[in-house]
Amino acid sequence: xxxxxxxxxxxxxxxxxxxxxxxxxxxxxxxxxxxxxxxxxxxxxxxxxxxxxxxxxxxxxxxxxxxxxxxxxxxxxxxxxxxxxxxxxxxxxxxxxxxxxxxxxxxxxxxxxxxxxxxxxxxxxxxxxxxxxxxxxxxxxxxxxxxxxxxxxxxxxxxxxxxxxxxxxxxxxxxxxxxxxxxxxxxxxxxxxxxxxxxxxxxxxxxxxxxxxxxxxxxxxxxxxxxxxxxxxxxxxxxxxxxxxxxxxxxxxxxxxxxxxxxxxxxxxxxxxxxxxxxxxxxxxxxxxxxxxxxxxxxxxxxxxxxxxxxxxxxxxxxxxxxxxxxxxxxxxxxxxxxxxxxxxxxxxxxxxxxxxxxxxxxxxxxxxxxxxxxxxxxxxxxxxxxxxxxxxxxxxxxxxxxxxxxxxxxxxxxxxxxxxxxxxxxxxxxxxxxxxxxxxxxxxxxxxxxxxxxxxxxxxxxxxxxxxxxxxxxxxxxxxxxxxxxxxxxxxxxxxxxxxxxxxxxxxxxxxxxxxxxxxxxxxxxxxxxxxxxxxxxxxxxxxxxxxxxxxxxxxxxxxxxxxxxxxxxxxxxxxxxxxxxxxxxxxx
Numbered sequence: 342x343x344x345x346x347x348x349x350x351x352x353x354x355x356x357x358x359x360x361x362x363x364x365x366x367x368x369x370x371x372x373x374x375x376x377x378x379x380x381x382x383x384x385x386x387x388x389x390x391x392x393x394x395x396x397x398x399x400x401x402x403x404x405x406x407x408x409x410x411x412x413x414x415x416x417x418x419x420x421x422x423x424x425x426x427x428x429x430x431x432x433x434x435x436x437x438x439x440x441x442x443x444x445x446x447x448x449x450x451x452x453x454x455x456x457x458x459x460x461x462x463x464x465x466x467x468x469x470x471x472x473x474x475x476x477x478x479x480x481x482x483x484x485x486x487x488x489x490x491x492x493x494x495x496x497x498x499x500x501x502x503x504x505x506x507x508x509x510x511x512x513x514x515x516x517x518x519x520x521x522x523x524x525x526x527x528x529x530x531x532x533x534x535x536x537x538x539x540x541x542x543x544x545x546x547x548x549x550x551x552x553x554x555x556x557x558x559x560x561x562x563x564x565x566x567x568x569x570x571x572x573x574x575x576x577x578x579x580x581x582x583x584x585x586x587x588x589x590x591x592x593x594x595x596x597x598x599x600x601x602x603x604x605x606x607x608x609x610x611x612x613x614x615x616x617x618x619x620x621x622x623x624x625x626x627x628x629x630x631x632x633x634x635x636x637x638x639x640x641x642x643x644x645x646x647x648x649x650x651x652x653x654x655x656x657x658x659x660x661x662x663x664x665x666x667x668x669x670x671x672x673x674x675x676x677x678x679x680x681x682x683x684x685x686x687x688x689x690x691x692x693x694x695x696x697x698x699x700x701x702x703x704x705x706x707x708x709x710x711x712x713x714x715x716x717x718x719x720x721x722x723x724x725x726x727x728x729x730x731x732x733x734x735x736x737x738x739x740x741x742x743x744x745x746x747x748x749x750x751x752x753x754x755x756x757x758x759x760x761x762x763x764x765x766x767x768x769x770x771x772x773x774x775x776x777x778x779x780x781x782x783x784x785x786x787x788x789x790x791x792x793x794x795x796x797x798x799x800x801x802x803x804x805x806x807x808x809x810x811x812x813x814x815x816x817x818x819x820x821x822x823x824x825x826x827x828x829x830x831x832x833x834x835x836x837x838x839x840x841x842x843x844x845x846x847x848x849x850x851x852x853x854x855x856x857x858x859x860x861x862x863x864x865x866x867x868x869x870x871x872x873x874x875x876x877x878x879x880x881x882x883x884x885x886x887x888x889x890x891x892x893x894x895x896x897x898x899x900x901x902x903x904x905x906x907x908x909x910x911x912x913x914x915x916x917x918x919x920x921x922x923x924x925x926x927x928x929x930x931x
Contacts, residue, residue, distance in 0.1 A: 352533055355415075362525045374404055380494075384516065400465075405421045431460070434467070435467045436467070451481070469498045538574065547650075600698070601665055601669065668708050810879075815848045821880045855891075
């Protein structure tokens with residue numbers, strides 16, 4: 342019985358063309374070999390399992406191949422290629438910096454660099470996980486890395502580029518490896534499955550590609566695991582879901598349908614079913630957040646390419662995103678994002694997620710009410726007529742009918758009804774009556790009838806009134822200022838605001854100058870500034886009235902302390918002390 346070899350080793354690429362998803366790297370390296378523009382040091386960096394060490398080995402084998410083809414691929418038959426395949430090459434050295442990270446290890450490597458290759462053209466040193474080297478080892482490596490012999494080439498590989506010293510980075514050609522796309526991983530897995538005689542479903546391979554998060558080695562490990570799990574060499578979507586313990590996206594489609602229909606019970610039951618299957622609540626919240634994001638992306642054909650899902654799932658996303666409103670998705674993203682942020686700090690995490698689902702299920706109802714309110718507001722603006730003149734010409738007795746209203750408002754010819762658009766049917770009856778009476782100018786003889794009519798308060802408040810305002814003087818300003826302060830005091834204002842409003846002020850033209858004691862009083866005045874100005878303008882005829890509050894500098898009365906200060910203080914009271922000081926030659930600091 343042959344020993345089992347994992348797919349990551351069995352199907353490791355041996356040529357540049359067989360490397361998956363890194364064409365920008367392989368093309369550059371092939372051109373460098375073809376034009377003989379090889380640098381003395383390369384740095385391959387990127388996530389795990391994307392082909393860094395594989396590309397380093399292919400590069401090392403290719404540049405030493407004795408029968409290099411025009412396509413810049415190693416022949417695999419020459420002495421150098423055969424020794425490399427048998428792990429017996431003396432020109433290619435691999436060093437694991439994770440376990441050989443001291444200064445002594447680097448010094449031993451530098452000693453080996455002194456000897457030229459016995460066969461072949463180059464000696465290649467591949468240092469994996471180079472970021473694990475100590476700072477002293479990096480410093481010892483600097484000179485050799487910058488100016489090695491012409492036959493020496495260093496290939497450094499790392500997953501954490503930020504941990505490498507800038508002086509090392511400046512001496513290397515840096516190649517950044519990308520995460521491999523899920524579709525490329527699925528195609529590669531399908532090719533391996535065909536070689537191994539394994540029957541697979543396309544969605545199962547795409548699911549493995551998504552779960553691998555851009556790492557081909559992880560994808561191959563999961564592929565081997567699922568093949569071992571199946572007994573009939575068949576890879577199905579349901580088996581992969583169960584084996585990898587992945588929450589099926591169908592749950593998210595079901596729960597989104599329940600939320601958009603406003604069904605709280607259905608969404609809570611689905612969440613309970615997910616928990617019973619052993620999935621973590623936080624994992625569900627993160628998945629729901631990504632699901633809302635995919636629905637938002639699927640609304641526009643220009644952004645559908647951002648959906649990294651299978652074709653069948655992409656169609657489902659487009660169908661559901663067409664049914665979900667943009668306002669619902671944006672609000673749902675905000676609510677679910679807050680749930681994700683506060684999940685770990687919640688004492689009852691299940692209740693925390695259930696409250697999030699209840700809010701999401703109520704969203705359609707809230708958004709519907711907001712839309713109705715907006716429509717109603719728009720209808721009111723369209724129906725509301727323009728105000729008539731304040732003092733219309735009084736109607737003659739012959740023109741005034743018995744009910745007390747002039748013919749201009751309710752004439753037999755119904756002139757107003759013809760010239761004025763009718764209000765919408767949804768407006769209340771009182772609103773229609775109010776708008777009709779506001780349209781009609783009331784004659785002097787009809788005032789009594791209007792006062793006795795029902796709804797007189799609404800009619801009078803809707804009619805414009807000509808209120809007489811006081812002239813702007815300091816006395817009228819002070820009177821209304823005190824009135825506003827008393828009104829605020831009864832409303833329960835703060836002590837700081839009450840003190841600020843009771844401060845003395847000056848009137849400079851149309852500007853009120855008020856000096857305050859501290860910044861707290863200034864803040865209190867600024868908080869009521871607009872209310873105060875509006876109140877004063879409603880009482881005083883001063884359209885340009887404004888307030889200029891400021892904090893007055895505090896004068897500190899400091900008592901005399903030193904002998905000189907005491908003498909000067911007494912000399913101000915009695916100038917003869919200065920004459921006595923000069924006459925007797927006194928020194929006040931003695």
